[in-house]
Amino acid sequence: MTTTDTGRSAPRPETGHPAPATGSAPDTGLSAPLKKKERSVRRIAVSQTLSRWDVKVSPYLYISPFFILFAITGLFPLLYTAWVSVHEWNLIGGQGDFVGFDNFAFVLSNPPFWIALRNTFSIFLISAVPQIALALFIAAVLDRNIRAKTFWRMGVLLPYVVAPVAVTLIFSNMFGDQYGLINNLLGQIGIAPVGWHSDVLASHFAIATMVNFRWTGYTALILLAAMQAIPRDYYEAAMIDGAGMVRQFFSITIPQLRPTLIFVIVTSTIGGLQIFDEPRLYDQTGQGGASSQWMTITIYLYNLGWGQLNFGRAAAVAWLLFLIIIIVGLLNVAITRSIAKAS
Amino acid sequence: MNLSRRSTAAAALAGAAAFALIASGCSSSTETPEAGGDITLTVATFNDFGYTDEMFAQYEAENPGVTIVHNRAATSNDARDNFFTKLGAGSGLADVEAVEVDWFAEMMQYSDRLADLSDPELADRWVQWKTDAATDADGRLVAYGTDIGPEAVCYRSDLFAAAGLPTDRDEVAALLEGDWDRYFEVGEEYVAASGAAWFDSAGATYQGMINQVEFAYEEADGTVIATENPEVEAIYTDVLNASSTLSAHLGQWSDDWFAGLANGAFATMLCPGWMLGVISGNAPDVTGWDVANVFPGGGGNWGGSYLTVPAQGANIEAATKLAAWLTAPEQQMTAFAAAGTFPSQVEAYESAELQAATNEYFNNAPVGQILIDRSNAIGVAPFKSVKYFPINDALQRALTRVDVDASMSIEESWEQFVADVNAL
Numbered sequence: 213m214t215t216t217d218t219g220r221s222a223p224r225p226e227t228g229h230p231a232p233a234t235g236s237a238p239d240t241g242l243s244a245p246l247k248k249k250e251r252s253v254r255r256i257a258v259s260q261t262l263s264r265w266d267v268k269v270s271p272y273l274y275i276s277p278f279f280i281l282f283a284i285t286g287l288f289p290l291l292y293t294a295w296v297s298v299h300e301w302n303l304i305g306g307q308g309d310f311v312g313f314d315n316f317a318f319v320l321s322n323p324p325f326w327i328a329l330r331n332t333f334s335i336f337l338i339s340a341v342p343q344i345a346l347a348l349f350i351a352a353v354l355d356r357n358i359r360a361k362t363f364w365r366m367g368v369l370l371p372y373v374v375a376p377v378a379v380t381l382i383f384s385n386m387f388g389d390q391y392g393l394i395n396n397l398l399g400q401i402g403i404a405p406v407g408w409h410s411d412v413l414a415s416h417f418a419i420a421t422m423v424n425f426r427w428t429g430y431t432a433l434i435l436l437a438a439m440q441a442i443p444r445d446y447y448e449a450a451m452i453d454g455a456g457m458v459r460q461f462f463s464i465t466i467p468q469l470r471p472t473l474i475f476v477i478v479t480s481t482i483g484g485l486q487i488f489d490e491p492r493l494y495d496q497t498g499q500g501g502a503s504s505q506w507m508t509i510t511i512y513l514y515n516l517g518w519g520q521l522n523f524g525r526a527a528a529v530a531w532l533l534f535l536i537i538i539i540v541g542l543l544n545v546a547i548t549r550s551i552a553k554a555s
Numbered sequence: 556m557n558l559s560r561r562s563t564a565a566a567a568l569a570g571a572a573a574f575a576l577i578a579s580g581c582s583s584s585t586e587t588p589e590a591g592g593d594i595t596l597t598v599a600t601f602n603d604f605g606y607t608d609e610m611f612a613q614y615e616a617e618n619p620g621v622t623i624v625h626n627r628a629a630t631s632n633d634a635r636d637n638f639f640t641k642l643g644a645g646s647g648l649a650d651v652e653a654v655e656v657d658w659f660a661e662m663m664q665y666s667d668r669l670a671d672l673s674d675p676e677l678a679d680r681w682v683q684w685k686t687d688a689a690t691d692a693d694g695r696l697v698a699y700g701t702d703i704g705p706e707a708v709c710y711r712s713d714l715f716a717a718a719g720l721p722t723d724r725d726e727v728a729a730l731l732e733g734d735w736d737r738y739f740e741v742g743e744e745y746v747a748a749s750g751a752a753w754f755d756s757a758g759a760t761y762q763g764m765i766n767q768v769e770f771a772y773e774e775a776d777g778t779v780i781a782t783e784n785p786e787v788e789a790i791y792t793d794v795l796n797a798s799s800t801l802s803a804h805l806g807q808w809s810d811d812w813f814a815g816l817a818n819g820a821f822a823t824m825l826c827p828g829w830m831l832g833v834i835s836g837n838a839p840d841v842t843g844w845d846v847a848n849v850f851p852g853g854g855g856n857w858g859g860s861y862l863t864v865p866a867q868g869a870n871i872e873a874a875t876k877l878a879a880w881l882t883a884p885e886q887q888m889t890a891f892a893a894a895g896t897f898p899s900q901v902e903a904y905e906s907a908e909l910q911a912a913t914n915e916y917f918n919n920a921p922v923g924q925i926l927i928d929r930s931n932a933i934g935v936a937p938f939k940s941v942k943y944f945p946i947n948d949a950l951q952r953a954l955t956r957v958d959v960d961a962s963m964s965i966e967e968s969w970e971q972f973v974a975d976v977n978a979l
Binding site (some may be wrong): 322390497501 | 576630632636639640642643661664665669702803805806807809811812814815818820821931948951952953954956959960961962963971974978
C-alpha cells in the first residue's frame with residue numbers, strides 16, 4: 213500500500229523530467245520545494261512501511277539464523293549428497309559420469325545392504341525397547357520420595373558423561389569371545405561361552421548393551437522431568453478412589469507422559485538407525501564383522517565411501533537411510549497418534 | 556606396517572575428522588609460515604614407526620625455527636582412511652604422511668598430488684625394489700622408504716620345551732627348515748604333545764604365504780584374477796585345513812589375540828621385524844618368546860612403509876628435508892632400536908651396529924643378523940596394484956569366517972569371497 217502511495221505522488225517530479233542533471237535553473241527551482249513537500253509526506257510513509265515490515269518480517273528475521281544455518285549444514289549437504297548419488301564419484305578422483313539411479317540399483321540389488329538393514333533394525337529394537345521400558349521404571353522410582361534425590365539423579369546420568377569410544381573399548385573387551393570377562397563369568401556358572409563376535413544375535417545384544425548403558429539414564433531423566441510436571445492432584449484423587457501404585461502408573465503417569473514419550477521414541481529412532489560408534493569399534497577391523505554380523509547401514513556406508521573410495525554408492529546409501537528414517541518417523545507418529553486417540 | 560587397533564580412539568578420531576571434512580569442505584592442520592620464519596611441521600604415522608620424541612627434539616635443535624608435531628594413528632587402516640579422505644579434499648593432510656605398502660599402489664594412482672622427492676644424492680639410499688615401487692610413470696620419486704618387513708618365526712621356547720621340541724633357536728630353525736607343509740607338520744607334533752595351538756590365526760599365517768606369490772590378485776596389467784587364481788584358492792584351502800587343528804582361532808589384532816600373546820594360547824607366529832616390538836610391548840611379562848632364523852617357503856616380506864610429502868602442504872621444501880632426514884640410515888637405525896622396524900636403507904645393512912643388534916626380550920636373540928639374513932632370503936616382491944588392499948581385506952574376512960567365527964564352511968566362505976570381490 214505504501215508503495216502505491218509513493219508511486220502516485222513521488223515519481224512525477226523526479227522521473228518525469230528525463231534530463232534534470234544538466235543544471236537548468238528553472239528545473240531545480242521547480243523541483244526543490246516540491247521535493248521538500250514530498251519528503252515530509254514520504255517520511256510518514258516510510259516509517260509506516262517500516263513498521264508494517266517490522267510486524268510482518270521481523271519474526272522471520274529473528275528465527276532466520278536457525279534456517280540459514282540449517283540450509284548450510286543440513287539442506288545443502290542433503291541436496292549435494294543426492295547430486296553425488298547419481299554420479300560415479302571417487303573419494304579422490306571426484307565427480308565422474310552421470311549414472312542416473314545405477315548406484316541405487318547396485319546398492320539395492322546386493323545383499324550387504326539388506327543385511328545392514330536387518331542389523332540396524334535388530335540392534336535398534338534390542339536397544340530401544342528395553343531402554344525406554346527401563347528408563348520409565350527408573351524415572352518412576354526417582355519420582356518417589358527417596359533420600360538423596362540429587363545423588364541418584366546424577367548417578368543415573370553418569371554413564372552418559374563417559375565418552376562412547378571409552379565405553380565401547382571397555383565393553384568390547386568384556387565381550388571377548390575367548391578371554392572376555394563375561395564369558396569367563398558365564399563359564400563359572402556352567403554356561404558355554406557365547407560367540408559375542410561371531411554370532412549375529414549375540415553381537416547385536418552386546419552392542420545394544422553399550423547403547424543402553426549410555427542412553428538409559430539420559431532417557432530416564434527426560435521422562436523424570438515430564439513426570440514431575442504431572443499435577444499431584446491426579447494422584448491424590450486416584451488414591452482416594454483407591455487406585456494402587458501400579459494402577460496410578462498406568463492410568464495417570466503413562467497417559468500424561470505421552471508427548472514426552474513421542475519425543476523420546478522419535479529421537480531414539482533417529483539415533484538408533486544411525487548407530488555408528490559402537491559397531492565400528494566393536495572389533496579390530498571396524499567393518500562390522502567377517503560375515504557382516506553387526507554391519508549397520510552407517511558402517512556399510514563408511515565401508516563403501518572410505519574403504520572402497522566409492523562416494524557415489526555411499527551417497528546412495530546415505531539417501532536410502534534418510535528415506536528409511538523419514539518413513540519410520542512417520543510410522544512412529546501415526547502409531548502414537550492412534551494410541552492417543554484410542555485411549 | 557600393518558597394525559593393531561590398540562587404541563581405537565584414534566579410529567574414531569579419524570572417522571570424525573573424515574565427517575567433519577565432508578561437512579566443512581576443508582580444514583587445515585598445516586600452519587602457514589609465521590613472521591619470524593618459524594614453521595610447524597606435522598608428521599603423521601601409524602602404529603609404531605620407532606620415531607622417538609628425542610629424534611624430533613634433535614631435529615628441532617639442528618634446525619632452529621622448526622617445530623614438529625607427531626600424530627600417530629592406531630592402525631594402517633585408520634591411516635589409509637584418513638589419508639585418502641584428505642587427499643581427496645585437497646587439504647588437511649600432515650606435512651609428512653606415512654603410507655603403508657599394502658595401499659601404496661592405490662595411492663600411486665594419485666602420485667600427482669604428492670610432491671616430487673627425487674634427489675640424485677638419495678637415489679641409492681634404499682634397496683632397489685623399494686625405490687622402484689615409489690617411482691611413478693613420469694619418473695618422479697614420490698616416497699622415501701622407511702622400513703621393510705623381512706619375516707622370521709617367533710616361538711615360545713618354554714612351550715616348546717614342555718612339548719618336547721628343541722628350544723635353541725638354531726635347532727628350531729633347523730627343525731622348521733622347509734616349506735609350509737613342514738611348518739604344519741611340526742605343528743601337528745606340537746599339538747599332539749601339548750594340546751594347545753601351534754599358530755595364532757589362519758589370517759596371519761595366510762598373510763605370510765600370500766606374500767610369497769608374485770601375482771596373487773592382479774595381473775601385471777591390473778586385471779583382477781583373485782577369484783580364478785588356483786594358487787590363491789590352494790593357499791586359502793591349505794591354511795584353513797591346517798587351521799582346524801593348529802590355529803588358536805584368534806582374529807589378528809583382536810583383544811583376544813593380544814591376550815593370547817601373553818597367555819600362551821599359541822606357540823609360534825610369523826614375525827616380520829616390526830612384529831617384535833608388538834610382541835614385547837603387549838606381553839611384557841612373558842619370558843619365553845624367542846625368534847628363529849627361518850621362514851617357511853624361503854623368505855617373505857610383510858609390510859613396510861614410506862614417507863610422502865603431500866603437494867597440498869604449505870611447507871613442502873621443509874617437509875621434504877625432514878622426510879629425507881627421518882629416512883636416513885642413522886635415524887632408521889634409531890627407529891629399529893626403538894620398535895624393530897627393519898631398515899630399507901642399503902647402507903644400514905653394512906653397519907656393525909645392525910649386525911650386532913640383539914634383543915633382550917627375545918632371549919638376547921641376534922635380531923639384527925637374523926633379519927639381515929631373512930631380508931636376503933626374500934625372493935619375490937609381490938605385485939600389488941590398485942585392488943590389492945580391498946581384495947586382501949575380503950580374503951581376510953573369508954578366513955575369519957571359517958577360522959575365528961566358525962560360521963561358514965571353507966567352500967561357503969570362498970563363495971562369499973568371490974561375491975565380495977565381484978561387488979568391488
